[in-house]
Amino acid sequence: MPVSLPAVLLCALLPADPASGLPRHEENAALLDPATADFVPAEIAAADAPPISALGTLCVVSLAERRFEPAAPYYSAVHAGRTYFFASDQARTQFLAAPETYAPAWCGIDPVAYLNDGVLAEGAVLRRHAGRFYLFLNVTNWNTFRAAPGRYAR
Numbered sequence: 001m002p003v004s005l006p007a008v009l010l011c012a013l014l015p016a017d018p019a020s021g022l023p024r025h026e027e028n029a030a031l032l033d034p035a036t037a038d039f040v041p042a043e044i045a046a047a048d049a050p051p052i053s054a055l056g057t058l059c060v061v062s063l064a065e066r067r068f069e070p071a072a073p074y075y076s077a078v079h080a081g082r083t084y085f086f087a088s089d090q091a092r093t094q095f096l097a098a099p100e101t102y103a104p105a106w107c108g109i110d111p112v113a114y115l116n117d118g119v120l121a122e123g124a125v126l127r128r129h130a131g132r133f134y135l136f137l138n139v140t141n142w143n144t145f146r147a148a149p150g151r152y153a154r
Contacts, residue, residue, distance in 0.1 A: 049078045051085065052108040054124045054135050059087035060102045061094050063126070064133070079103050104133040111152040112141040129153060 055063075062069035071085035075092045078084075079099040086092040095102050105111070110123040111134065123135025127142050129149055136142045145152050 049081050049083045051083045052104065052135070053122060054108065054126055055084070057085065059091050060084050060133075061091035062087055064102050064128075080107050082107060101131065102133070104135050105154045106134070108135045110135060110137045110141055111154070112144045113137050115152060116144070 057071050059069045059071040069087040071087055073085060075086040075089055076083055077086070077092055077096055077099075079095070080103060082103070084095060084103065086095060104123075104126070106114070108122045110119070110121055113119040113121050113123075113136075119137075121137055123137050123141075125136040125139055125142055127134050127136065127145075129145070130153060132153070134142075134145065134152075136145065
């Protein structure tokens, strides 16, 4: 579904209060069978806070620490209108203490595609710049960003 709002406005309109993070669903943990349950149960990821596809089922806190650790569906939080999943309650707590350290800038929207071409699209190539994650549609856009980060960085 195409989004008609600019990424900057989109992020500004989405809830960004860390207090809106969803609680750990301890009571549901026993019911979640990874073999049969969807990774994003409806009661965890609200329709208005979709997860970022490029992160898949990886813990974003672990990624920031340069580790690939699978996330569990019952450790989640919402930040800037996106649902994030974590490998542990400790990782969730770390994220909520400093979400801008872990959450991709531009809410996961490729800033080069938006500012250069007017395309509002979620990126698939995850890169880190100046302590923030950014997502790009492709490596070409990442290279464009690197050539003039001041134009795109937030």
